[in-house]
Amino acid sequence: MEGGMSEQDVQVASPRRAPSQQRSRERVERMLAAASALIAEQGSDAMRMGEVAERAGVSIGSLYQFFPDKRAIVWALAERHTAESQACISAALKDVSDAEGLGRAFSELVDIYYRLFLAEPVMRDIWSGTQADKALRQLELADSRANAEFLTEVLKRLKPGADPVALDTTAFLVWQMGEAAMRLAISVDRQEGDRLVAAYKRMALRELLEA
16 A cells, blocks of 8 residues: 555545435435446446436436546445445344354355345446456455454454454455455356355355364
8 A cells, every 4th residue: 555554544435425415315316226227237337427317317417416427426336335235244243153153144145245246237347347446446445354354253252262363364364255256256157156156165164263
């Protein structure tokens, strides 16, 4: 990171203006829904701001009022996915108290993510876009760190005498490996993808339980 800063020190700020009034929030929801549909149809690279405004039933000026460019729309959709995924992960892991429970919850979470990215072309498009955008990559890393913390808390309950730094490192690495495994799995045919996801789950759980 430039200037000697770590990812933890980076404040990842959204490039868009947040709506404050109910009417504005409803308008933004229509914009995001329109953008999501267009990305699903043609990908974010081909999406045009004018198309988003037309499909959302708003003026181009209104669209630019909240989203200065296409990147801001993609960012907003990524933020939404991040918030939803963190809530899901937190709920799945908060009551885990033994190795069996961890194995079951972790396996279910991986399966949920896999199904999501198989079914949602929008999220696949956004996910691939994070690799070319430094700020979006920082958002993804912040999301991975937050998700890894949920895993770390489980590991601390299972291994109260273990080095917390080592547990945190393992949880973060496992989560990042999961991101890479998902990208690989959805880029090959379904049968091979299923095998890759199953292999990742076995390796990740072994690493978590041996941490």
